[in-house]
Amino acid sequence: MSKQKFLDMAGKRFGRLTVLSHQGSDKNWNAIWLCLCDCGEEIVMLGSNLRSGNTRSCGCLHREVMTKHGGKGTRIFRIWHGMKQRCENPRNAAYRYYGGKGVVISKEWIGDFPAFRDWAFSNGYADDLTIDRLDSNKGYCPENCEWVTQSENNRRMNEQRGRIKRKEKVNYVYAL
Numbered sequence: 292m293s294k295q296k297f298l299d300m301a302g303k304r305f306g307r308l309t310v311l312s313h314q315g316s317d318k319n320w321n322a323i324w325l326c327l328c329d330c331g332e333e334i335v336m337l338g339s340n341l342r343s344g345n346t347r348s349c350g351c352l353h354r355e356v357m358t359k360h361g362g363k364g365t366r367i368f369r370i371w372h373g374m375k376q377r378c379e380n381p382r383n384a385a386y387r388y389y390g391g392k393g394v395v396i397s398k399e400w401i402g403d404f405p406a407f408r409d410w411a412f413s414n415g416y417a418d419d420l421t422i423d424r425l426d427s428n429k430g431y432c433p434e435n436c437e438w439v440t441q442s443e444n445n446r447r448m449n450e451q452r453g454r455i456k457r458k459e460k461v462n463y464v465y466a467l
C-alpha cells in the first residue's frame with residue numbers, strides 16, 4: 292500500500308486544463324497528472340507546474356499567442372526564436388557560445404517579436420541574409436546588428452575563432 296501523500300487534484304481546472312487522473316510520480320516523487328486540455332489534447336503534467344501556473348494548456352495557448360503576435364512560422368520568426376534560444380536556453384547546443392558567454396538580447400527585442408521584425412525590415416533584411424553582430428563582445432541590439440550573407444558571417448566567425456585560438460573544436464550553430 293502506498294503511503295505517499297499527494298494533493299488530490301483530480302477534477303481541478305488550471306487554465307484550459309482539467310485534471311483527469313493521477314499517473315504516478317517522477318523520480319523526485321512529484322505527482323504526475325493526466326490532464327485534458329480544452330482543445331481536446333491530453334497531456335501529462337507535474338502537479339507542481341499546474342499549481343504554480345506555469346502550465347495552463349497543452350501548448351495550444353502558447354501557439355495562439357504567438358500567432359496573434361504575427362509571423363510565427365516565418366523565417367524571420369525562426370531567426371528571432373533561434374537568437375533567444377542561443378542566449379537564454381542553457382540546453383541549447385550553442386548556448387555556451389552565446390548566453391554562456393554573457394551575450395544578451397536587448398530589452399526592446401527580447402519579449403517583442405514585432406519590434407525585432409520591424410527593425411529587420413527597415414534595416415536591410417532579406418531571405419538570404421543572416422543576423423550578425425558587429426562587435427562579438429556585445430549583445431544582440433539594434434546598434435550592434437546587421438544582416439549579412441552566410442558566407443560573410445562564416446568568414447567573420449573564422450576570423451574571430453583564429454584570434455581566440457580555442458583549444459577545443461568549435462561547432463557553431465548558425466542562425467539558420
Ligand SMILES: [Zn+2]
Pocket residue numbers: 307328329330331332348349350351352
Ligand atoms: Zn490545448
